[in-house]
Amino acid sequence: MNAPRGLSWRTVSALAPLALGLSLVLGACASPFARPGGVRVVSVYDELNAALTERYGVARRAFDSGDFAAARIALADVLPAAPEHLGLGILAQEVELASGDAAVRDALAARELEASEAAPTAARCVLAARLAREPAAARTLLVRALELDPRCAWARYGLAHLAARAGDWAEADTELELALELDAFLPAARRLEAxxxxxxxxxREAIGAFESWLEDVVDDPRVALREFAEAQLDLATLYVLDQDPDAARELLTRLTLEGDLAVRALCVLAAAEQGAERPNEALHATRAAEELAPDVALPWVQEAILRQSWLDDPEGAEAAWRRLLASSQSGGDLGRVLLAMRARLALERAERRRERAKGSLP
Known part of the structure; x- marks a missing residue:
């Protein structure tokens, strides 16, 4: 990883874990895309009259506020009049899945698959693909959707998303380009592009793409409040990586977030403060993140780096690495294993430094 001009290696090392937030699913790829300049396409998958759009907005706001019963009632007014509208269909799925019950999900997936087979349409195939357990099954359904309607941008986006998750960047690029040719303003496709x-x-191009996306979808009921907030955090992260910590800080201070999004925002804020060479403020943000989510590892990584490289506090850094190592012993996912390895190496280096200081090592 090359350090950008004007950004120290200490800052880069602290930002590296943060940058992973944008790549947990996508990894690295070469994208040929720029901000779409095509015409806005209104199709059966997105078109609603004013009255139905208003009810759609009611359903979206109810869902975003956690009132799933109200969302279900509002959707019942709209879905019969627009059975092919994919934004509505997806929101209806999310309302049903809100309980987090695996049995509910399996039953819904079975119903969607049965509907796509009994009376196949592109929309039904896309909805079934969203809930397919296996990527191969989802891909088959999306290909079937395009056979039924070659101009279904949602199906093309779905194929791009599947390819990106699988790390097939050539196919992801091709499918996303085709999706944007069909509908240059499809929110999901434009966010994937960014x-x-x-x-x-x-x-710089990604920042422009995220800024445009956020401006364009602010009142779009196809975009969930959480998705909008996640994109704002992605943009703030990009500001930090582009050496504009003040822009990141200004954006973050406007946000009111809860739960895991609040923790992520504090981690981005810590990186922004560090990028602006305000280590004490950065440490304050990391400690706030730790208090909100003591089981989340990233704030401890940031605190350890801050104490070790910026605040001349090796003992505090070791304590942070030890907390991270202890917490990682109980987690079996790859991310925690890698963080535990990083903590262990940092502690071993600290021990070697102490031994050398005692003169016991050459």
């Missing part, structure tokens, strides 16, 4: 630009290191 993420691909970011992972290719084309930060």
């Amino acid at each position: 993420m691909l630009l970011a992972r290719d290191g084309r930060r």
Whole structure:
């Protein structure tokens, strides 16, 4: 990883874990895309009259606020009049899945698959693909959707998303380009475009893409409040990586977030403060993140790096690494294993430094 001009290695090392937030699914790829300049396509998958759009907005706001019963009632007014509208269909799925019950999910997936087979339409195939357990099954359904309607941008986006998750960047690029040709303003496709630009290191283009996306979808009921907030955090991360910590800080201070999004925002804020060479403020943000989510590892990584490299506090850094190592022993996922390895190496280096200081090692 090359350090950008004007950004120290200490800052880069602290930002590296943060940058992973944009790449957990996508990884690195070369994206040929720029901000779409085509016409807005209104199809049966997105079109609603004013009255139905208003009810759709009611359903979206109810869902975002956690009132799933109200969302279900509002959707019942709209879905019969627009059975092919994919935004509505997806929201209806999310309302049913809100309980987190695996049995409910399996039953819904079975119903969606049965509907796509009994009376196949592109929309039904896309909805069934969203809930398919296996990528191969989802891909088969999306290909079937395009056979039924070659101009279904949602199906093309779905194929791009599947390819990106699988790390097939050539196919992801091709399918996303086709999706944007069909509908240059499909929110999901445009957000994927921005993420691909970011992972290719084309930060200025990615920043422009995220800024445009956030401006354009602010009142779009196809976009969940959480998705909007996640994109804001992606943008703030890009500001930090583009050496504009003040822009990141200004954006973050406007946000009111809860739960895991609040923790992530504090981690981005810590990186922004560090990028602006305000280590004490950065440490304050990391400690706030730790208090909100003591089981989340990233704030401890940031605290350890801050104490070790910026605050001349090796003992505090060791304590942070030890907390991280202890917490990682109980987690079996790859991310925690890698963080535990990093903590262990840092502690071993600290021990070697102490031994050398005692003169026991050459």
